[in-house]
Amino acid sequence: MRVPLSWLREYVDLPAGATGRDVAERLVRAGLEVETVEQIGADLKGPLVVGEVLSIEELTGFKKPIRHCFVNVGAANGTGEPQEIVCGATNFAVGDKVVVVLPGAVLPGPFPIAARQTYGHTSAGMICSARELGMGDEHNGIIVLPPEYEPGTDAVELLQLVDEVLDIAVTPDRGYCLSMRGVAREAAAAYGLPLADPALLDVPPANSFGYLVKVNDPAGCDRFVARTVVGVDPNAKSPLWLQRRLQKSGIRPISLTVDITNYVMLEVGQPLHAYDKQRVNGPITVRRAEQGETLTTLDGVERKLAAEDLLICDNSGPIGLAGVMGGASTEILDPAAGPGTTEVIIEAAHFDPVAIARTAKRHKLPSEASKRFERGVDPEAARAAAQRAVDLLVLIAGGTDEAGVTDIAAPHPVRTITIAADLPDRVAGTAYGRETVTRRLQEVGCSVAGADVLEVTPPTWRPDLTDPYDLAEEVIRLEGYDNVPARMPNVPPGKGLTEGQRINRRIGVALAAAGYVEVNNYPFLGETAWDALGLEADDRRRRTVKLVNPLNDEEPALRTTLLPGLLGALRRNIGRGNTDLAIYETGTVFLPKDELSVAPRPAVDHRPSAEELAELDAALPDQPRRIAVALAGERLPSGWWGKGSEASWADAVEAARTVARAAGVELTVRQGQLAPWHPGRCAELVVAGTDRVVGHAGELHPRVVKALGLPARSAAMEIDVDLLTADGAERVSGPTVSGFPVATQDVALIVDTAVPAADVEAALRAGAGELLEALRLFDVFTGEQVGEGKKSLAYALRFRAVDRTLTADEATAAREAAVAEAVARTGAVLRGA
């Protein structure tokens, strides 16, 4: 809602010195969201005057029509002589009154005006268009004024070019503030001043000879006021003041009748519609649409109507989408295109907010009218609004108001709210007292009775006030939030973070400490992501949650793995020249359940049943938490100290171990195979001692690397954190630290290449028994010495007893037992034996 300050002052006698910003600040503190205060004409400087065109000479030989004019500007130019002006517009004639800016003036821009030579003549000033004066965006030539103004008259004042406009974003509960009347009421309360209510008009009572209206759906339309005006001058133009107020409010002047309906809507908040009475065929009926009906609306679009749409109809069928947009067939006619409209029906009705909201949404037609009806319009303002429109048509358009007054009103129950007088005190945590509460409620228009318990009747323009808390809010906001004291609640001792939350933090810290940088990616993706990863057609990860209205039609699905987003971030970084990368992401993936269902919508007047809550959750996909890393380039940089190392499958597996360690879970690594990993370089990650696969790590498949434009050997890992930590972290049992000397023995075992090192290690550990303190693989060797298809694994074994110094024989015996077990389990041969 755009509110010109000059207009606002008509209803509230604001302090003369109050600027737009001052008023805005008061309104903001009362709860109106004033987004901007526009300074209209702030950089405008005169002289800007009314001129009368005395002569026009058409100049030829130029690319566009040019006029050389003399204009009478009265005494405004100091000489009284005609002003010589060259002009590029052609929409004026000799004798027209125009707006002339004289040398020395500054137009909005700022655009200083000086006399200059152009097209072979002197141009001492300019004849102005609306856009040049900052009045609006219209660009159909210069302004031609009504003939009654004297040359030389100051046009800055005449055209109201200097003003301040408050732009207010009206929240859904404050529908009444979509009007000057509503904003003025707030301003009056904020300044403690009386309000001149524009809806307080003398209105003749309803009678039986008004235009015939039938309301067949009183639930959808509980008020319908119709008035008629005849003898309207179709050529009458909206006066400047009216045009300017509309322009400043952001509405384009169209024709006098339409301008008046818009003006009254802005003033009182009641949307009006004007019909060409001679084009309406018989009585007006308000009803719901029938299946298959159509209506061509004012914007020229033919709309298929739905059965729920509320319609205004005549004998010919629908002539308007009630409260949303009128129909083309009964539109006010423009005299420029034939005989103009001379007889007008004014409709001021009240429609059901929900019906209007649905129709506006269904037809994607958010109009000024629907915006107001959705948020609630004062049903008692309809009569006054219609009267105001009639008065203006009579006054400006020379019409005659007919005596018939149609007013159909469904009975309105009086809403009374019972509120404990101290409720605002209890909600705010301060003491206002009953008198203040009563006074503030009266200020917003409520009638209040009672003492400790108040009986409050809210005003008809506040449909949002429905329960005691609504009333408490009114009191608290008008008293000012700044005046509510600040206090701390008495919070009982808390339990801190949960184990899962601590684990999530630890995982992030561990990866960052290991040199990984966290990224966050959008979860949106499409089929091409799966193709790039080389997923089979029946891969479960292709089964996704899909959006009805994705931002990008190519990416309608939610991720089932973090990899597409993460690898995208990897490539984005590489594209920006960050070549050595280790990044990670943690977040949820979205896995559709096997059985899909629709979420119920339980009632909200009580807690849903356990079954209903279970159904709600059953309709949601599984949303486990994942963590993933991606690597490319050098993992350890080369430098003056020597060569670094390239990121590889091993770093990805190590990242998984880092995550597991942070989570306090031991991980077993097995050879695996899963897209998008390299089939020979993919580790399957299993929680030790279980068969629970929690993720994969390794080098990416060369085809995937190529498809995604990544460097060769790029690696990645993804783990399901929820699965990983399903058993909780194991509590560490403190080891017994032996002070006896260590006995170190090395063994080198030759095994088939296909034998996993993890199996050899497990066998050595099992065979060595409890004297084994630590075991470390320090070399892997392949080559002629060990033979084709074989590899040599060299281990350092550290033996130690907790209670004695081991003899060499004991250590050797333990080593031999370890080797024997490896031989038995893996077919290993002791190297050099």
Next chain:
Amino acid sequence: MSAPNKSYDPVEVEALKPEVVEQARDEAIAAFAAAGTLDELKQAKVAHTGDRSPLSLANREIGALPPHAKAAAGKLIGQARGAVNQALAKRQAELEAERDARVLVEEAVDVTLPFDRAPRGARHPLTTMAERIEDTFVAMGYQVAEGPEVEAEWLNFDALNLGPDHPARSMQDTFFVQAPDGSADSGVVLRTQTSPVQARTMLDREPPIYVICPGRVYRTDELDATHTPVFRQVEGLAVDEGITFADLKGTIEVLVEKLIGDHLELRWRPSYFPFTEPSAEVDLQCFVCLGASVGNPDRPCRTCSSEGWIELGGCGVVNPRVLVACGVDPNRYSGFAFGLGLERILMNRHNVADMRDMVEGDVRFTLPFGMEI
């Protein structure tokens, strides 16, 4: 060695003459002093304290002396050797100290050589910002609650007093999830706010409830410098006996003080959210211009668009209807709730000009934020 000789006169033994002994002593001390290196000192040591040195040889003569002469000769030689050994030890220490000092100088390196062999990592500032806020509240006794991002419409809207036709529902541009039949009537959305976590918490446990709910939320905004369709919120909820708007104010003030400091003014203005009543928006004085840009076209402020205030978040006293839908007795309990957008706080607290930097995952953006914020 000569046999004991009772008539032997010690003065007769040349090597034991005091002047000879003293000369040998002095020569030894002089030789040590003259040694310029540890090697030279070693040679001097052999020459003057070795088996063939004059003092050693003299010492051997003592055995052959008559008993009455042994003591005096022993004392003479002993004193001389003592002085020699002392001089040797002293010189040895001096030369070793010199050598050590020289080696340390020779081993000097350029310690300004860059050494970045261990790759640096960092956590995303939105993550650590959320943790900072969580910790502030956990310290007060709150708990951190989480919930699903794909959420039932009922929990995202209806339970929060946003009925199907509520105008506020169109204020939030919602991503709807396809139903099994492909239609939009799944009853499931991408949550537009973390408030459903509050509803879940109330459905889950009995008051008193003090929780903080961080998480990702979704709205159908295109990505630009100040909007992102996926962003982070932190919401807080307190439900207890006697909770008031004053408790909310105190809590927000503490949060702002911990997060930003207590040097900036707060502005509380009435607003509208269906789930709270009364509702408020909290603005923080612009930390760049401190309000000086307001109405001052010569000094525009990009940070606050010359408004003088930066929107911090929305809050209010929980609407009793929300309590009812979540099974909390509104006659016994009341509550407050607040919600903050983390991106905006990060932009303001750390001078981030473009929201796109937070979502694109460029490591150059994230690295400087390190492990905590």
